[in-house]
Amino acid sequence: MSSPSAAESFPAHTSAASQIFTTVLSQGPLTRSEVARRAGLSAAAVTKAVRPLIEAGYLVEDVDEDARPALGRPANLVRVDGGRALFIGVKVTGDKIIGVLTDLCCRILVARYVPLAARDPKAVLGSAAELVRELLIEADGLGVRVAGLGMAVSGDVDRAEGVVRYSPFLEWRDVPLAELAAMTTGLPVTVDNDVRALTVAEQWFGAGVGLSGFALVTVGAGIGCGLVVHGKVVAGAHGVAGEIGHVAVDPAGPRCHCGNRGCVEAIASDDAIVRQVRAATGVQVADAVEAAGLAHDGVAGAREVYARAGDAIGRGIATVANLLGPERVVISGEGLAAYDLFADHIRDAFATAAFGSAARCDVQTRPLPFDEWARGAAATAIQSFIRSDANQHLRGAALTQPA
Amino acid sequence: MSSPSAAESFPAHTSAASQIFTTVLSQGPLTRSEVARRAGLSAAAVTKAVRPLIEAGYLVEDVDEDARPALGRPANLVRVDGGRALFIGVKVTGDKIIGVLTDLCCRILVARYVPLAARDPKAVLGSAAELVRELLIEADGLGVRVAGLGMAVSGDVDRAEGVVRYSPFLEWRDVPLAELAAMTTGLPVTVDNDVRALTVAEQWFGAGVGLSGFALVTVGAGIGCGLVVHGKVVAGAHGVAGEIGHVAVDPAGPRCHCGNRGCVEAIASDDAIVRQVRAATGVQVADAVEAAGLAHDGVAGAREVYARAGDAIGRGIATVANLLGPERVVISGEGLAAYDLFADHIRDAFATAAFGSAARCDVQTRPLPFDEWARGAAATAIQSFIRSDANQHLRGAALTQPA
Numbered sequence: 001m002s003s004p005s006a007a008e009s010f011p012a013h014t015s016a017a018s019q020i021f022t023t024v025l026s027q028g029p030l031t032r033s034e035v036a037r038r039a040g041l042s043a044a045a046v047t048k049a050v051r052p053l054i055e056a057g058y059l060v061e062d063v064d065e066d067a068r069p070a071l072g073r074p075a076n077l078v079r080v081d082g083g084r085a086l087f088i089g090v091k092v093t094g095d096k097i098i099g100v101l102t103d104l105c106c107r108i109l110v111a112r113y114v115p116l117a118a119r120d121p122k123a124v125l126g127s128a129a130e131l132v133r134e135l136l137i138e139a140d141g142l143g144v145r146v147a148g149l150g151m152a153v154s155g156d157v158d159r160a161e162g163v164v165r166y167s168p169f170l171e172w173r174d175v176p177l178a179e180l181a182a183m184t185t186g187l188p189v190t191v192d193n194d195v196r197a198l199t200v201a202e203q204w205f206g207a208g209v210g211l212s213g214f215a216l217v218t219v220g221a222g223i224g225c226g227l228v229v230h231g232k233v234v235a236g237a238h239g240v241a242g243e244i245g246h247v248a249v250d251p252a253g254p255r256c257h258c259g260n261r262g263c264v265e266a267i268a269s270d271d272a273i274v275r276q277v278r279a280a281t282g283v284q285v286a287d288a289v290e291a292a293g294l295a296h297d298g299v300a301g302a303r304e305v306y307a308r309a310g311d312a313i314g315r316g317i318a319t320v321a322n323l324l325g326p327e328r329v330v331i332s333g334e335g336l337a338a339y340d341l342f343a344d345h346i347r348d349a350f351a352t353a354a355f356g357s358a359a360r361c362d363v364q365t366r367p368l369p370f371d372e373w374a375r376g377a378a379a380t381a382i383q384s385f386i387r388s389d390a391n392q393h394l395r396g397a398a399l400t401q402p403a
Numbered sequence: 404m405s406s407p408s409a410a411e412s413f414p415a416h417t418s419a420a421s422q423i424f425t426t427v428l429s430q431g432p433l434t435r436s437e438v439a440r441r442a443g444l445s446a447a448a449v450t451k452a453v454r455p456l457i458e459a460g461y462l463v464e465d466v467d468e469d470a471r472p473a474l475g476r477p478a479n480l481v482r483v484d485g486g487r488a489l490f491i492g493v494k495v496t497g498d499k500i501i502g503v504l505t506d507l508c509c510r511i512l513v514a515r516y517v518p519l520a521a522r523d524p525k526a527v528l529g530s531a532a533e534l535v536r537e538l539l540i541e542a543d544g545l546g547v548r549v550a551g552l553g554m555a556v557s558g559d560v561d562r563a564e565g566v567v568r569y570s571p572f573l574e575w576r577d578v579p580l581a582e583l584a585a586m587t588t589g590l591p592v593t594v595d596n597d598v599r600a601l602t603v604a605e606q607w608f609g610a611g612v613g614l615s616g617f618a619l620v621t622v623g624a625g626i627g628c629g630l631v632v633h634g635k636v637v638a639g640a641h642g643v644a645g646e647i648g649h650v651a652v653d654p655a656g657p658r659c660h661c662g663n664r665g666c667v668e669a670i671a672s673d674d675a676i677v678r679q680v681r682a683a684t685g686v687q688v689a690d691a692v693e694a695a696g697l698a699h700d701g702v703a704g705a706r707e708v709y710a711r712a713g714d715a716i717g718r719g720i721a722t723v724a725n726l727l728g729p730e731r732v733v734i735s736g737e738g739l740a741a742y743d744l745f746a747d748h749i750r751d752a753f754a755t756a757a758f759g760s761a762a763r764c765d766v767q768t769r770p771l772p773f774d775e776w777a778r779g780a781a782a783t784a785i786q787s788f789i790r791s792d793a794n795q796h797l798r799g800a801a802l803t804q805p806a
Contacts, residue, residue, distance in 0.1 A: 013445075014443075014444060014445045014448075015443045015444070016419065016444065016445075016448070040417075040418045041417060041418070041419065042416075042417045042419075045417075045419070045448075156758075156759040156760055165759065165760060166759050166760075212640075213637075213639070213640050225726070227726065227727070229632040229633060229637060229727075230632060230633045230634075230635050230637075231633075232633050234616075234632060234633075234727055234728070235728070236616070236727065236728020236760075236761065237615075237616050237728050237729060237730040237763075237764065238728055238760035238761065238763045238764070239728070239759075239760055240724075240725065240728045240758055240759050240760050240761040241725075241726065241727055241728040241761075242726060243725035243726060243758045243759075243761065244725075244726065246725050246756075246758040247650075247722055247725065247726070248652065248718060248722075248756060249651065249654065250653075250654050251652065251653055252655065258758055259755070260755065260756055315651060319650055319651075319722060319726070320726060321643075322643065322644075322646035322647075322649050322650065323628070323630065323644065323645060323646060323647065323650070323722070323723060323726060323727075324630070324632075324637055324639065324644055324726075324727075325637070325638070325639020325640050325641055325642070325643045325644040326639075326640060327640040352662070352663065353649075353651060353663055355559075355643055355646045355649040355661055356559040356568065356569050356642075356643050356646075357559055357568060357569075357639075357641035357642055357643050358639065358641065358643040358646065360640075360641045361640065361641070
């Protein structure tokens with residue numbers, strides 16, 4: 001943090017230093033030589049970056065008791081001191097806000113929920129501020145300062161500017177959320193797209209650890225995708241990236257809210273499935289749970305809707321694989337509850353549409369409940385804290401946070 | 404080069420040093436502080452990397468006469484000494500091989516063509532070796548050693564292994580081209596997909612200079628795409644990436660050679676256009692030039708084929724933009740000859756299918772003749788030469804190159 005109001009500056013002033021810290025955070029404890037190897041940097045660069053981080057208490061170096069050699073100097077392991085700083089992550093859903101307090105290692109210490117009465121920015125900010133206050137009290141009890149707040153929202157989010165450009169789900173346009181939340185909470189705030197935020201957590205601590213290329217596809221109210229290419233989450237030059245939901249797989253398909261036809265989201269999102277199951281069966285199912293219930297009961301029309309949805313998702317994933325060749329694709333989201341209904345179709349469509357050796361990509365599923373999404377938001381706050389090119393907003397902090 | 408037979412080792416042993424050299428190569432002459440800023444590294448890292456490169460003659464530092472201040476020390480500019488090493492790039496097309504001799508700055512010094520009698524690996528290797536011999540004689544005349552050979556082939560190419568896994572166009576499967584060419588020519592060889600190779604040259608010296616995210620779409624015999632994400636060309640975990648030609652835009656569309664229906668390539672490649680124009684007009688056009696002739700003459704059926712092709716290309720580009728959010732997309736390839744026939748359709752389809760601010764991506768066209776593709780192959784050889792994680796094959800060199 002470079003703001004004069006910030007209690008202290010994180011002592012990693014180059015991208016190499018941030019990268020070294022991130023490697024230890026995600027893959028540690030590690031020996032210094034292993035950090036150098038994995039970060040692709042020289043031993044000298046590691047030594048230079050590690051010293052001030054140890055002095056400031058962000059890293060600690062312990063003797064590796066398991067690997068103590070019979071002769072010679074024991075290998076030391078470098079790890080992050082998780083208790084050195086705390087972070088808050090907030091994920092906004094349609095009917096509630098989930099907040100987590102995490103340590104610097106992004107371990108969840110406390111998780112809280114508040115219901116959401118309305119979806120306008122004022123209501124969401126009010127509820128989020130209430131949740132943050134509760135979590136700050138918890139942090140006070142631990143005697144450790146909260147160094148940042150991450151907020152994850154669905155839609156087109158410009159992290160660099162801290163602005164939610166367009167969230168169809170919340171019906172927001174051009175909301176300067178980072179600035180507003182910084183003023184309300186007094187914390188440095190990072191705002192990001194919710195799937196991208198979850199992807200950061202997965203890359204650091206989940207199914208993407210150590211992978212250079214990786215995709216996280218979320219299936220549920222929307223169809224989202226976080227992409228890691230060359231070891232970094234893709235943000236897009238203008239804030240849009242990973243829009244697998246708007247890969248058009250059928251020009252004769254159903255109309256999508258984006259204006260096109262046959263987008264993956266128009267065929268496979270919860271709403272699309274409910275609509276199509278109603279049309280196919282004549283049963284006025286209330287939601288995706290009821291729609292899946294009909295399909296599980298073996299109602300043919302409902303099963304076909306899921307088959308078509310699986311086909312669309314599989315083709316969307318194949319498009320990602322054909323363009324980027326990731327090592328792994330992880331499918332997650334609330335839609336996993338009905339996964340048995342479309343798993344075969346996803347796999348078949350992927351295998352058919354993947355080009356050449358792109359089909360060798362490892363496609364797997366992994367349940368990630370909403371706490372994990374809030375943790376993803378905390379991960380973006382940690383990312384801003386440790387990165388020299390951080391995209392976070394400090395205006396509010398400059399006004400209100402005690403130095 | 405780490406081979407004992409290599410005449411000397413390029414003195415950039417860390418990824419930071421390679422990155423610094425690449426920044427000067429692509430964007431120089433630059434002051435040291437500007438190199439640091441653009442490479443995102445510290446001034447100390449630049450100093451450390453630059454010293455041995457200057458000592459070995461790869462970089463030179465001159466006083467910037469244009470910016471000599473009235474008082475104080477003048478600013479020095481660092482640039483690459485292009486004459487320090489030479490490279491050969493070879494591009495294989497259906498009926499000829501194009502070879503270029505370049506300097507270290509990838510400037511073309513000599514360009515040569517040899518006709519190709521057959522497309523089997525032996526015939527291609529024989530013709531390529533003949534071309535390389537001619538270019539080596541030219542290099543001898545200049546008194547500078549050739550430090551590497553780059554070969555660019557269409558299809559699924561595993562650069563790390565030096566193997567052409569599958570080239571539908573050449574009808575090759577699992578050809579260890581790098582090893583074979585290294586044995587034949589005695590040079591260190593880098594083999595890459597031709598569109599990816601062209602993308603390296605565009606990123607360093609063309610429309611992609613200084614851009615973090617960039618796509619090059621080539622339209623012609625095939626529909627290809629090179630992707631730059633986070634400043635690096637995407638290779639794919641298993642060698643496949645950028646396969647925009649196999650983005651399926653219409654499940655009811657024509658059958659593609661890959662087995663699927665409605666791939667962009669099945670609608671918009673030269674062959675696909677010829678086939679569709681024949682079917683639509685009944686005229687047995689011989690090739691894409693004749694097909695375009697009919698469309699230029701205003702024959703309705705032919706014009707519609709181009710309109711459909713433009714629509715497919717535009718939707719393919721929108722898919723790239725929705726997933727990756729590049730700053731710029733450049734359309735090139737032999738197909739540009741007929742660009743007026745589908746330009747409007749590409750633009751309209753892109754604008755319609757791009758999601759949110761992904762539509763702000765700058766889409767432009769740029770003619771790149773085959774010499775430029777061969778130059779791309781030379782650029783991959785330069786890349787291997789200067790990169791610590793080079794993917795090149797030295798077996799042949801170890802056998803035959805004089806030390």
